[in-house]
Amino acid sequence: MHELTLAQVAKGLADKAFSSEELAQTLLARIAQRDGELNSFITVTPELALAQARAADQRRAAGETGALLGAPIAHKDLFCTEGVLTTCASRMLANFQAPYNATVVEKLAAAGTVTLGKANMDEFAMGSANENSHFGPVRNPWHTEHVPGGSSGGSAAAVAARLVPAATGTDTGGSIRQPAAFTNLTGLKPTYGRVSRWGMIAYASSLDQGGPLARSAEDCALLLQAMAGFDPKDSTSIDEPVPDYSASLNAPLEGLRIGLPKEYFGAGLDPRLGDAVQAAADELRKLGAQVREISLPNLGHAIPAYYVIAPAEASSNLSRFDGVRFGYRCESPVDLTDLYKRSRGEGFGTEVQRRIMVGTYALSAGYYDAYYIKAQQIRRLIKNDFMAAFKEVDVILGPTTPNPAWKLGAKNADPTAAYLEDFYTITANMAGLPGLSMPAGFVDGLPVGVQLLAPYFQEGRLLNIAHRYQQVTDWHSRSPEGF
Numbered sequence: 001m002h003e004l005t006l007a008q009v010a011k012g013l014a015d016k017a018f019s020s021e022e023l024a025q026t027l028l029a030r031i032a033q034r035d036g037e038l039n040s041f042i043t044v045t046p047e048l049a050l051a052q053a054r055a056a057d058q059r060r061a062a063g064e065t066g067a068l069l070g071a072p073i074a075h076k077d078l079f080c081t082e083g084v085l086t087t088c089a090s091r092m093l094a095n096f097q098a099p100y101n102a103t104v105v106e107k108l109a110a111a112g113t114v115t116l117g118k119a120n121m122d123e124f125a126m127g128s129a130n131e132n133s134h135f136g137p138v139r140n141p142w143h144t145e146h147v148p149g150g151s152s153g154g155s156a157a158a159v160a161a162r163l164v165p166a167a168t169g170t171d172t173g174g175s176i177r178q179p180a181a182f183t184n185l186t187g188l189k190p191t192y193g194r195v196s197r198w199g200m201i202a203y204a205s206s207l208d209q210g211g212p213l214a215r216s217a218e219d220c221a222l223l224l225q226a227m228a229g230f231d232p233k234d235s236t237s238i239d240e241p242v243p244d245y246s247a248s249l250n251a252p253l254e255g256l257r258i259g260l261p262k263e264y265f266g267a268g269l270d271p272r273l274g275d276a277v278q279a280a281a282d283e284l285r286k287l288g289a290q291v292r293e294i295s296l297p298n299l300g301h302a303i304p305a306y307y308v309i310a311p312a313e314a315s316s317n318l319s320r321f322d323g324v325r326f327g328y329r330c331e332s333p334v335d336l337t338d339l340y341k342r343s344r345g346e347g348f349g350t351e352v353q354r355r356i357m358v359g360t361y362a363l364s365a366g367y368y369d370a371y372y373i374k375a376q377q378i379r380r381l382i383k384n385d386f387m388a389a390f391k392e393v394d395v396i397l398g399p400t401t402p403n404p405a406w407k408l409g410a411k412n413a414d415p416t417a418a419y420l421e422d423f424y425t426i427t428a429n430m431a432g433l434p435g436l437s438m439p440a441g442f443v444d445g446l447p448v449g450v451q452l453l454a455p456y457f458q459e460g461r462l463l464n465i466a467h468r469y470q471q472v473t474d475w476h477s478r479s480p481e482g483f
């Protein structure tokens, strides 16, 4: 039963081949048995899962239908869940129980999903390897000496290891797409504003966006359908109708114009991953697409600009964790300053502290113009590059990452080495565009992903292209040996 995709689960439940309760029990047992090797969950929620599964079975018995009714999922541990720990993988929030559910959690629960647990992640979503978790690193089920990517590494590892058919993630600079690429999954970062951020613990508010991680584009469509939509509680949520993503999955690709940015194929890219992009382009050509070269001239400035803007916003967002109102508080502070300093010094991990310092520096008087304003100007140039490119092509294809998953610890000594791995993903966040990563091959037994980017609100187009691709390739259906 654990081999089933979300779409197959929907069919099995509709056909009464098994109940949601049976499925939840099977997967909970599998998590108990196998997650010791991966550490993909911070909290497993058997009681909640079985209660939700029984409720879903009753709703179905009463005649209700729905693709997600009774479907098991996991939530990244930065979505607030009422009555269940929400730690953000930080010591700061190790005991935090949110008093409410995130909108995404509410919407998925209303659709009938069953929450098996809260997935491990990089602390406050800062990282690309899931090694920055207070609860320990996550391992990649394809090769347990390697990282699963980050920051949604727990979500990705759990789905890739068939512990759960799908999971939520969040993506500020690649944290859905990059772990999807490293673990052979399909992951979608929606347009900024498509999915409510309410109840998502903020990292960098102008970049953060929640989305699905699953084994196919078809499954991502099911999850996004329930996650997307206007939310008056999020002032940056956009009031646009949500199209039927499953209905457009099979649309023909004849005449689709695909752009390959020439700046993507530089020295930083492992040539084997470049070959995977060309091979994917060839498959899409066979399906009727036209492929041409385009240019994104300001791409080279993206990483430095992102690593000013994201820490700047983080330094502001994380100022709320002060040891006073909620979260970790140090033992016996001598005065208020000592309380702030030690609570934050002891509660936050190294990478989070580094980002707070960088961000505070970039926002301080005298440096604001030199760093923060400059970075915002670069952000606009990057957006302009995309707007110009989308006059020539419908979607942009490229690698998701410059390299396959690295070994645990390989980049720990040099944080900027990990920052460079975000080269292909961060621009979508800076411009607010939707992006999808899909499986496109293997090197040295490790999965390789390719990324598609589209104009605002064209998530349906991305899912459509990925689905058509997945009907003529089988990369996405391969499972890691031993899982």
Ligand code: GLN
Residues within 6 Å of the ligand: 125, 126, 127, 128, 150, 151, 170, 171, 172, 173, 174, 175, 176, 203, 310, 422
């Ligand atoms: N790796 C990037 C960072 O560390 C992106 C993380 C994310 O998307 N949450 O900021």
